[in-house]
Amino acid sequence: MRPWTLDSLERGCRKAVAQRSSIKIAALPVGYDADVEGAGSGGRLRMRHDLHKGGLIETAVHEAVHDVLSDVLTCFDEALEEAVVTALEADLVRRIMNSKRRLAWWRKATSRRLKKRSRR
Numbered sequence: 001m002r003p004w005t006l007d008s009l010e011r012g013c014r015k016a017v018a019q020r021s022s023i024k025i026a027a028l029p030v031g032y033d034a035d036v037e038g039a040g041s042g043g044r045l046r047m048r049h050d051l052h053k054g055g056l057i058e059t060a061v062h063e064a065v066h067d068v069l070s071d072v073l074t075c076f077d078e079a080l081e082e083a084v085v086t087a088l089e090a091d092l093v094r095r096i097m098n099s100k101r102r103l104a105w106w107r108k109a110t111s112r113r114l115k116k117r118s119r120r
């Protein structure tokens with residue numbers, strides 16, 4: 001298997017978000033700015049995002065990494081999985097925010113996945 005690169009990881013995340021995700025705005029408990037149902041299932045990714053906490057692109061990238069790397073992440077316990085995903089999220093988000101073109105793609109894609117009813 002070829003090693004993951006930042007490039008292939010972003011491509012995987014884009015595919016997951018654009019083709020299989022929905023994002024709902026919700027007030028989430030302390031300690032959570034987003035969560036996801038269905039990560040690693042190959043099916044629908046139901047993301048919830050707390051509008052008043054994290055940024056939408058950050059949380060969508062984060063939850064997509066959980067999905068895309070779900071096979072790899074099975075060898076970590078929950079706390080370590082979170083640490084790995086958060087580190088990769090930071091690298092991916094830095095890459096996205098430093099590129100006008102990438103930022104435009106993520107802006108559009110995450111806006112489209114927001115459920116109409118929860119759009120504000």
Ligand SMILES: [Zn+2]
Binds near residue numbers: 062066082085
């Ligand atoms: Zn997480």
